[in-house]
């Protein structure tokens with residue numbers, strides 16, 4: 001028996017914060033507002049780009065009526081440079097290769113818009129491992145709505161047990177609501193202590209992923 005595994009992207013497979021922060025700061029520069037530190041913008045990642053821009057607007061005390069325009073500007077900056085400084089976390093490529101060899105079917109369920117998500121996956125050589133990519137703008141809804149994760153699983157042909165791998169409170173809530181085992185990567189963009197995030201198992205080294213998946217498969221037999 002083999003597993004069907006959906007992965008979150010930002011903070012789980014790739015450290016994309018430098019490019020996301022650069023896009024948000026280029027947007028602020030466009031309108032003559034001072035840049036924000038990367039660590040501040042890290043707090044705003046997780047619920048998709050429109051939500052990130054909303055939080056930047058709120059933080060900077062800007063008028064919310066500009067949200068649509070500022071979201072488009074941020075997206076344009078991000079589309080122009082979504083993989084310049086983004087890197088794959090150590091061990092991810094090797095772990096994905098091993099999971100593939102185990103026969104796992106894999107996909108991406110991310111709140112990042114689908115276009116840049118696909119671009120990042122291509123640029124970092126990750127794309128061949130995934131049978132589907134469902135982004136934050138692919139459906140009418142997004143994580144933590146479990147429908148986003150359910151649609152991602154439905155997009156691949158597989159009968160094995162389902163697993164979701166992510167790094168954040170949003171991912172954990174999504175998995176819980178979809179009643180799917182959740183593997184928590186602890187080195188991403190979570191804001192709460194690990195003990196406060198519901199998870200089936202956690203890992204800090206991506207090379208441990210194949211063993212964790214094997215354990216879940218054994219427990220579901």
Ligand SMILES: O=C(O)COP(=O)(O)O
Pocket residue numbers: 008009010011044045046047048049052109110111112113136143
């Ligand atoms: O773009 C975001 O807000 C987060 O994207 P993720 O779902 O891949 O973590």
